[in-house]
Amino acid sequence: MKERKKLSLAAKTFIGFGVGIVIGLIFGEKATVLAPLGDIFLNMIQMIVVPMVFLSITAGVASLGDLRKLRNIGVKVVGLYATIIGEEERINDERECTIGDEFTAEKFLWVNLKVPFSKLFGGFENSVLLSV
Numbered sequence: 001m002k003e004r005k006k007l008s009l010a011a012k013t014f015i016g017f018g019v020g021i022v023i024g025l026i027f028g029e030k031a032t033v034l035a036p037l038g039d040i041f042l043n044m045i046q047m048i049v050v051p052m053v054f055l056s057i058t059a060g061v062a063s064l065g066d067l068r069k070l071r072n073i074g075v076k077v078v079g080l081y082a083t084i085i086g087e088e089e090r091i092n093d094e095r096e097c098t099i100g101d102e103f104t105a106e107k108f109l110w111v112n113l114k115v116p117f118s119k120l121f122g123g124f125e126n127s128v129l130l131s132v
Contacts, residue, residue, distance in 0.1 A: 016041075 007015070020038070024031045064070050 020034075023034070061070060064073075
């Protein structure tokens, strides 16, 4: 007998996604009966991925050996996060974008912004981060 080639986990996952999409398109709202299976699948993925990422980072830090390298990496990471959060705050303040607003091209074009100079380069008095 000829042995069948086994499918990889990634192939099985994509087949599952495809079957889920087809079932959703065919049965519509009736397919929500299968939602608990999807929730179980996502919880199992999270249960595997989160500890794997944590242990990978921990093993990487432990293998550095030299604390100067760790300090340099830490400074870069904190600087990157601070920059990303600051830019996000600046863009949201400028565009006056809130969650749930309707997406319109006029709202997201730089040309239509009417923001005072002091707000662009001022402090973060109304920052979401400071209110936490």
